[in-house]
Amino acid sequence: MTDQINFKKYKDLLYNNEGSKNNGNLTPVYGPYEKLYLNDWGQSDIHHEIVQAFDKMNIKQMKPIQQNSFLYLTKHYNTAMIGFSKGKSVSYLASIGSSILSNSNNKVESCDIGPKAIILSSSLRSCSLLEDLSKLLFSTTKNKINIVVAYESISVQHTIATLCNGCDILIATPTGLHNLLTQTKIFSYSNLKHFVFDNIDLLLDIYKTQIAYFSQLLIKLKENKGCSIQLISASVKWNKEVDMFLNQLFLKWQYIFGSPLEAVRYMKIGFNVVLVEDDKLEKILRKQFFFNLIL
Numbered sequence: 001m002t003d004q005i006n007f008k009k010y011k012d013l014l015y016n017n018e019g020s021k022n023n024g025n026l027t028p029v030y031g032p033y034e035k036l037y038l039n040d041w042g043q044s045d046i047h048h049e050i051v052q053a054f055d056k057m058n059i060k061q062m063k064p065i066q067q068n069s070f071l072y073l074t075k076h077y078n079t080a081m082i083g084f085s086k087g088k089s090v091s092y093l094a095s096i097g098s099s100i101l102s103n104s105n106n107k108v109e110s111c112d113i114g115p116k117a118i119i120l121s122s123s124l125r126s127c128s129l130l131e132d133l134s135k136l137l138f139s140t141t142k143n144k145i146n147i148v149v150a151y152e153s154i155s156v157q158h159t160i161a162t163l164c165n166g167c168d169i170l171i172a173t174p175t176g177l178h179n180l181l182t183q184t185k186i187f188s189y190s191n192l193k194h195f196v197f198d199n200i201d202l203l204l205d206i207y208k209t210q211i212a213y214f215s216q217l218l219i220k221l222k223e224n225k226g227c228s229i230q231l232i233s234a235s236v237k238w239n240k241e242v243d244m245f246l247n248q249l250f251l252k253w254q255y256i257f258g259s260p261l262e263a264v265r266y267m268k269i270g271f272n273v274v275l276v277e278d279d280k281l282e283k284i285l286r287k288q289f290f291f292n293l294i295l
C-alpha cells in the first residue's frame with residue numbers, strides 16, 4: 001500500500017495561484033521555472049497564420065496541457081509533457097511553427113542541408129499522424145513551411161534529394177533518421193533549433209541503439225559553443241528510463257503533467273517497481289489522491 005501523498009513536500013510542484021478561475025488550475029507543473037499559464041491562444045504571441053489554421057481545424061479553446069505548456073515551449077525552454085491528455089503534439093507543433101514563421105526573414109545558412117526542427121517518433125504510424133497534423137497546421141501559411149520525412153521505408157537518397165529542396169521540419173522514425181545521419185556527410189545542424197522526442201517512453205524501449213546515438217550527438221551539439229537546441233519530450237507514460245535520459249540531456253527541464261493523477265503517479269510511485277497491473281495501480285492512486293484531497 002502506498003503512503004499518503006503529501007504534495008507540499010514537492011516544493012517545485014506548481015499549481016495556479018489561488019483564486020484563479022480556469023479549468024487548468026489543477027494541472028501540475030514541476031521544474032525549475034515559475035508557473036507559466038495561458039487562458040487562451042490569444043494571450044501568447046502565436047503567429048496569426050497558425051491561429052487561422054486552428055480555426056479551420058476547429059481548435060478553439062486550449063486544452064489544459066496546452067495552457068500549461070505553450071509558454072515554456074515558445075520561450076525555448078526544455079519541456080516535457082506527460083500524460084494521456086490530448087493536445088501535446090499540437091502544442092509543440094504550433095510553437096515550432098510560430099517560431100519558424102516569425103523568423104522566416106532571418107538569414108539561414110542556405111547552402112547547408114539541414115532542418116530547423118527534428119521530430120522523432122516511435123513508429124511509421126505515429127510519424128505519419130504527425131506529418132498529417134503538421135500539413136494541416138501549415139498548409140495555408142504565406143511563407144511555406146517545408147516538411148520532409150525520413151522513414152526506413154523511403155530510400156536515404158530520396159530523403160536527401162527532398163532535403164536539398166529546403167527543409168524546415170524533419171519528421172523521422174529512429175531508424176529512418178539513423179540511416180540518414182550515418183549515410184550522408186552533407187547533413188548540417190547549423191539551423192537546428194528544436195529536437196522533439198515524441199512518445200519518448202516507446203522510443204527508449206524499442207530503439208536503444210539509435211537513441212544512444214542521438215543522445216551522444218545532442219550532448220556533443222549542446223557542448224558546442226553557441227549551440228542552443230530546445231529539447232521537447234512528449235509521452236503518455238513516464239518511467240525511470242525516461243527520467244534518466246532527459247536528465248542527461250536537459251540541463252534544466254520543466255515537466256507538465258496532464259492531470260494531478262499523472263503527477264501523483266510520477267512523483268509518488270516514482271521509480272520503485274510496483275508489482276500490480278496498470279489499471280489496478282490507477283484505481284489505487286485515484287482513491288489515494290481523492291482521499292488526500294478530502295483531508
Ligand SMILES: Nc1ncnc2c1ncn2[C@@H]1O[C@H](COP(=O)(O)OP(=O)(O)OP(=O)(O)O)[C@@H](O)[C@H]1O
Nearest residue numbers: 058059060061062063085086087088089090091236
Ligand atoms: N485545443 C484543441 N481543441 C480541439 N482539438 C484539439 C486541440 N488540441 C488538439 N486537438 C486535436 O486532438 C487530436 C489529438 O491532438 P494531439 O495529436 O496534439 O494529441 P497528443 O497529446 O499528441 O496525442 P497522443 O498522446 O496520441 O500522441 C488532434 O486531432 C488535434 O487536432
